[in-house]
Amino acid sequence: MVVKSKPVVTLSMPSDRELVITVVLDAPRHLVFEATTNPEHVKHWWGPRRTSVTICEIDLRPGGAWRYVIRDNETGREDGFSGVYREITPPERMVYTEGWEGLPGHDYLVTATLEEKDGKTTLTSHLQYKSIEDRDGHVNSGMEGGMRETYDRLGELLAAIA
């Protein structure tokens, strides 16, 4: 039985149109690369917990397309996400576009880098948006829930943006 883990995710905004998300995963790099690029694996974990992956297609080569469809287990609602790979350097780097099919034309560029240390892998996802509105919209869409008092996080936030 695997204990549900909650790895610590840190987030920073180097500019108006960027977001950088960093997480340390408890697995060696080759496994993280495999789990994030092989559809047989991706369908087991991608998307929020309340959803299942119904379509998972990956053409892992520069210019190759990817497409995932997730279904909400309670409402049955389906959402598609897709993009195109630009660069693949196993097992350390991937550059690809990503967009929600419900809002065409607002895709963003993801540069994912993987670094291994002591059997753990730091996955850094650098998201480059077309506009600040796209970035704000992305964060505001489908992210309901989890609202909690964050006054005590203000110091942390100020440190992060300073």
Place this chain on the structure above:
Amino acid sequence: MGKARTSDQLSVTFAALADPTRRAILARVAEGEATVMELAEPFKLKLPTVSKHLKVLRRAGLVTQGRQAQWRPCRLEAAPLKDVADWVERYRENWEERMGQLNDYLQELKSEEEKHGRKK
């Protein structure tokens, strides 16, 4: 409060925060009220420069200034920052959930690999 503020107001807050001097001014007033003179000193800024930055921060609702004519102490207003924090926090939690799922799945992959020996 967090929900009521629009993305536009968030943009105003972000624009105000998108300057290192203004963030330093905010960090200073977060420690307690400060006069314009007190704000200018550590950054070796001219008073009109500080006033210019304060104007941007006031417009974003991040700072208010007292009425006493001579001192006009500046005070941090946390509400817009809380909106930014809420915004960031919701996004962070979403990623945490996804990465939690990935990390759980990786533990399964890891134990399978240990069972079968690593294939290269």
